[in-house]
Amino acid sequence: MDGLVRLSFYLFAASSMALGAAAVCYIVFAVGRVRVLRHAMATDTGMTVTSTSTHVEAGPIGFARWGTMLTAFGAFFATLAVVTRWSAAGHFPLTNMYEFSLVFVAFISWVHLAFERMYRVRQLGAITLTAAFGMTLYIWSLPADMREVNPLIPALQYNSILTFHVGAAVLSYATFTVAFAAAVFYLIAANRDVAWLPSAEMLDDVAFRAITIGFPLFTINLILGSVWAHEAWGTYWQWDPKETAALFTWLVYGVYLHTRTLRGWRGNRSAYILIFGMAATLFTYYGNYFFGGLHAYGGV
Amino acid sequence: MADISARTSPKPSRSPIEVGVDRIWRFFCSVRAAVAEISFLTLLVLIGTLRGSAVPQWIADAIPATQGFVDRWYAWDVFRSGIFAATLAIIAIAIIVCTLNRVPGIWATISHPKVTTTHGFLRGAETSATFQTAQDSAALTSSVTDLLGKKRFRVLTEKVGDETHIYADKNRMAKLGTFPFHLALILLLVGGIVASVYGFRDQEFIIPEGSRRNVGHGTGLSVELNRFRDTWTEVGIPSQYQSEVTIYDGNTPAKSGSIEVNHPLTYRNATFYQSSFGNAAKMLITDPNGSVLYNDAAEMGIYTLRGNPDAPAGLIRLPEQDVQITIVAPDTNPTSQPQLDQLQLRSGELWVHVEPLGGNVTPINTPMGTGEDGVVITQGQPARVGGLNLTFERETRFTVLQVGYNPGIPIFIIAAFLMVGGLAITFYFPHRRIRGIVTPGPVGATLKLAPLAKRDWSGKRDFFSLLQQAREVIGVQPEVKHPANANDYDYLRNAAT
């Protein structure tokens, strides 16, 4: 392995550990503290009756602060890992699953931090950072030869379009993950009595704001994808499964955007659609495991 | 205004057709129906996507009873099906109807919003702020309208008795952003239809070196191959080949360039890809008076004759003379079987056969033999065959290009910009609205403000950040009515501490 490539991998490893620790901190914070109160009462028969009641309150804020700090470390290391790999390869590292996933880890960490700053909802990290850490585990599980930088096959040599096409997709996946996290917390906040969570209305807004970034990016991804297909294969749209999987995901979020304007749909049902959208996103991301087709050569 | 007149004129009796049309119209206008239509389309896309994967087979493997169903699933070409096309058509109609239906109302709220409001509305609003001041009504009004103006709000006021009603809004064009976006969806469909009706894809567009050939299909384009170059590896595999061409638009040279594998050349809506190449025979054909009938290269080896299957054959058609000329070049392939070669041509020789166009012999079945049926000619020596003078001038090469012609491209480009632009306007410049009333009082005037931000967290947050500044400008602490979730907003959190 070339020195820079090796350094990139070590930076990724550092990022992976920081993000794993951040995820744990956020989960502890989000789950809250369960207080068990024990009541004892002496009865006139001489027995003592005890009863317990549980009561949940906000998790220790210190954990949330640690979560934020560790996420910042993770984001920083992941970014450096991307940059070192970029300079080693001479092109932005978005050509195989190892590289997509590495860039995703960097993006999701930054996007999470941005939303945390914007809304001050730290609970989201319990899901977004778990996703980030999960993605690092996936990277660890990939065959080791993917960590090498290999020359590109001719069809992948259209660099700038390829970079923006895949980059827009990966960034939109990061925002969809934030929307998913907000939707899950929305369903909890709207349907359970959990006073320490942000209001359902705010969580709905977080999810919507995430989609307002992700949906246009995903639209750009589809457009650039077809431009690139035209350059490389001479047709804009082949109805290739990877393309139609992306179209499917795009339409799911299109449905979401409409339901949000409908009375009776905004809220729970919109949140369920976002959860479904996350499933569609995963399906698109890992589509190469299901499909052959033109997109298969990026390597699993 | 349009919607008021519509509401105030209910027709006493309407024909069933009118009622039906109205129902259909309203069905297409409804966002609820749109959700159903898009969901159905989404489902179709999912079915079509999974068809390209092993997932249906997994289902069949898990539940053998579904095998028949799964087979039919694999057999169904969703994206070319009538149902898919019909769904797209319905969505297109819905978008058009919905747009036509919404534009007048939205335009009215943009250009002539209702300025006046009621105390009841302000009192009932979920979020509002009341400033009890010592200023007079005019001063208070001007300080709040100045502030809103500075924050890039459009401010409209109207006097009602001694009160001043205020309506302020920002990014009022945002509501229009969904129109370019949805129209772009229709443009994509239009572009797709235009591309499939007027566009084409020619897998085998052949040009001999030095010749110019029409692209055809109504494009008005033709391409001249100036030069063909190939490089070979040591083991005899072509490593790269390159066609240097000039593209003509009508009769004017429009673009020159080189086409290589993976480096296509595009002119207007046509894109040329390098595909393959072969040998050609440069021929000069004149009639007995010496006027030139044909002076071009004929590509050889695109097909071979049944009677002489290993030798490359070519065909020249001269419709005005009503003849077609079949030519065969020597079989130079060392791996061919010699017993199949009846002509035994040597290098520099061609076998030529002339017969009427539309005769009952298809070129591939041209009878072999010499004399009446065919003549062997030698390079550089004119020969008289079937009343024509033929000269085999030299051997050249031809290139095989693929041509994609897609007149939908400009439509797609416009659609792409409309989509991204429309989304950006809709999402990043949200429409914000505030209503208010300034009421004079014995001590000083009272200002009551409320945002139109029901179920809109960001709208409320923006309102609170405006209050922060209003507080400084007006110089009094407002009394704020706010939603239960006070902790969500910086303004309220700071006010509490």
Ligand code: HEM
């Ligand atoms: C069936 C045909 C369709 C109809 C009748 C329709 C109608 C509408 C309407 C009325 C709105 C405005 C809602 C509002 O501002 O209150 C809207 C918004 C929107 N629609 Fe559609 N639509 C259709 C198809 C689609 C499709 C196929 C997509 C793409 C997936 C799409 C994407 C959007 C987006 C992105 C918005 C903006 C949402 C927002 O402002 O939050 N629409 N649509």
